[in-house]
Amino acid sequence: MIGDTFGWLTDAAHWRSTNFDTGIWDQLLAHIGFCAIALVVAVAIGLPLGLWIGHSGKATWLVTVVNAVRALPTVGVLVLLVVVIAPNFYGRTNAGYLIPTEIVLVLLAVPPILSNAYAGVQNVPPAVRDAAFGMGMTGRQVLARVELPNALPLIFSGFRSATLQVIATATIASYVTLGGLGRFIYDGLAQQDYPQMISGGLLVAALALTTDLLLALVQRYTVSRGLTGRLPRAGRVRTEGADSRSAVLTEELASEGAR
Amino acid sequence: MSTAAAYAVPDLAAHVVQAASSSPWAFFSYFLDNRARTLDWLWAHTWLSVVPVLVGLVLALPLGWLARRYSFVYPPMMSITGVLYTVPSIALFVLIPPLLGLDPLSPLQVPIALSLYSTALLVRVVADGLAAVPQETIQAATAIGFRPVNRFFKVELPIAVPVITAGLRVAIVANVSIVAVAGTIGMTNLGLLFDEGFKLSVDTPYYPPIVLGIVLCVLLALLLDAFVVALDRALTPWRRAVGR
Numbered sequence: 292m293i294g295d296t297f298g299w300l301t302d303a304a305h306w307r308s309t310n311f312d313t314g315i316w317d318q319l320l321a322h323i324g325f326c327a328i329a330l331v332v333a334v335a336i337g338l339p340l341g342l343w344i345g346h347s348g349k350a351t352w353l354v355t356v357v358n359a360v361r362a363l364p365t366v367g368v369l370v371l372l373v374v375v376i377a378p379n380f381y382g383r384t385n386a387g388y389l390i391p392t393e394i395v396l397v398l399l400a401v402p403p404i405l406s407n408a409y410a411g412v413q414n415v416p417p418a419v420r421d422a423a424f425g426m427g428m429t430g431r432q433v434l435a436r437v438e439l440p441n442a443l444p445l446i447f448s449g450f451r452s453a454t455l456q457v458i459a460t461a462t463i464a465s466y467v468t469l470g471g472l473g474r475f476i477y478d479g480l481a482q483q484d485y486p487q488m489i490s491g492g493l494l495v496a497a498l499a500l501t502t503d504l505l506l507a508l509v510q511r512y513t514v515s516r517g518l519t520g521r522l523p524r525a526g527r528v529r530t531e532g533a534d535s536r537s538a539v540l541t542e543e544l545a546s547e548g549a550r
Numbered sequence: 551m552s553t554a555a556a557y558a559v560p561d562l563a564a565h566v567v568q569a570a571s572s573s574p575w576a577f578f579s580y581f582l583d584n585r586a587r588t589l590d591w592l593w594a595h596t597w598l599s600v601v602p603v604l605v606g607l608v609l610a611l612p613l614g615w616l617a618r619r620y621s622f623v624y625p626p627m628m629s630i631t632g633v634l635y636t637v638p639s640i641a642l643f644v645l646i647p648p649l650l651g652l653d654p655l656s657p658l659q660v661p662i663a664l665s666l667y668s669t670a671l672l673v674r675v676v677a678d679g680l681a682a683v684p685q686e687t688i689q690a691a692t693a694i695g696f697r698p699v700n701r702f703f704k705v706e707l708p709i710a711v712p713v714i715t716a717g718l719r720v721a722i723v724a725n726v727s728i729v730a731v732a733g734t735i736g737m738t739n740l741g742l743l744f745d746e747g748f749k750l751s752v753d754t755p756y757y758p759p760i761v762l763g764i765v766l767c768v769l770l771a772l773l774l775d776a777f778v779v780a781l782d783r784a785l786t787p788w789r790r791a792v793g794r
Contacts (some may be wrong), residue, residue: 292648362723362775364730364767370744373759374751459638466734468747470735476644490642496637503636539650544675544720 295486300493313470315494322498324472325389325461329396330454336397337404338446344405345442346411346434351400354409357402365460365525369395392464399448399460400453411442416482440515447510458499472498562785580758584622590744592766595739598732599725599774603718608669613669614676615702624677631670639663643735660732660739667728668721669768675717679710709786719775726771730763740766 292445296398299305308314313321346349372391380387415438422435439446465473479488559691581588617624637645642663647654683706691705733741743763750756783790 300726317787329671343578362768362771364764366734366741366761367744367764367767370748374747374755374757374760419679455636459640462638462640463731463734473640488644488654489648490766492641496641496645497638499638500633544717
């Protein structure tokens with residue numbers, strides 16, 4: 292089985308698109324496309340809202356509501372939306388399937404982004420915030436120059452888990468007839484072509500792992516060195532106690548929802 | 551465990567006739583007509599959500615203890631579990647049979663994949679939960695005369711319970727949603743209701759199985775979550791005694 296899978300993956304014909312079949316490259320691009328749209332929308336919604344709720348302390352109920360959305364079964368909501376929306380589109384468009392998929396992916400990505408942005412701002416030590424106000428910063432400046440950089444590690448962990456969930460769930464888009472890497476899994480299953488199905492699984496896993504690695508690199512070079520502890524030995528300050536770590540862990544845990 | 555094929559969809563034509571109807575009565579009559587089958591799937595869904603978390607916890611306790619006890623074990627263990635948790639669920643479902651030499655559609659792959667996820671999540675939770683136990687508490691326990699094994703089970707583990715149950719809540723709610731994904735590749739659980747609804751909605755929307763599936767999944771997730779919260783309360787009486 293492993294040899295067959297290797298054979299399927301290394302067959303150049305499976306990588307190119309033909310008149311009858313879409314190849315791996317094009318499905319990979321389609322998969323990344325679905326994910327990118329959903330993530331851009333989710334960040335545009337979740338990040339400012341989460342930062343504002345954390346900064347102002349208003350509307351904290353929204354965080355609870357958004358977190359409750361995680362209990363929804365993703366597949367079920369996708370199928371429901373497809374059944375409701377798809378019949379409204381006719382002809383050669385896939386909008387009837389694309390719109391439900393993007394709605395589901397955004398629904399999935401907003402909770403970790405929003406609640407981690409909120410938790411990140413909440414976890415900024417009060418002394419730091421007071422010092423910034425004491426220096427004469429306005430509320431807006433404190434948010435942008437103090438709270439946001441301090442919240443960045445948690446915001447990143449939320450964004451990373453949102454990205455992974457979206458990559459995983461975009462696979463199900465193929466179940467409702469769209470393209471993407473899930474195509475190989477569902478087609479392979481239907482045709483009992485198991486090497487194809489397993490290759491699809493491998494490709495999705497590889498995409499998720501690569502993306503996470505890239506995001507980890509971006510995080511490493513954008514988060515302030517004062518927070519990560521990557522300072523020259525002389526300037527190193529011990530900041531993290533065990534208690535604050537477990538508080539942060541609880542927030543991080545909440546962001547690791549369904550895969 | 552009975553498979554999907556064992557059930558003929560009862561009286562399919564009757565459903566298609568009333569397909570356009572989304573009245574409460576249509577949902578109710580759908581459930582009545584398919585009661586036995588739906589309850590079977592609900593049961594399969596429940597044990598598929600719960601058992602892997604239990605397996606994960608049993609595996610994670612010693613691993614988390616190791617990571618806490620020997621600090622050089624912590625970084626590699628967190629990398630391995632992190633990578634495991636990064637692999638999308640559907641990929642894991644598909645990849646497990648060839649890796650373990652199982653049949654490609656073995657019903658075992660779902661509990662195995664979910665157990666791996668739960669273990670990956672809970673190892674970190676257990677290790678960090680144990681790390682959050684105050685040093686003074688451990689010293690006090692040692693001074694009273696607790697031996698290491700006894701101290702672990704009677705002092706350190708109970709104090710780590712709130713962090714561990716926080717992880718259990720995440721794992722169990724996530725599982726309910728992931729199990730439904732396994733339904734799309736033909737595994738027996740509530741996900742089959744979505745599959746059926748999708749297939750019956752080719753011409754006109756037919757909501758009952760889809761809505762029923764969503765409602766049952768959400769109820770199951772809330773119920774299991776509430777159970778873990780109750781467990782947490784029962785295991786940590788001192789938190790209420792202090793009145794925090």
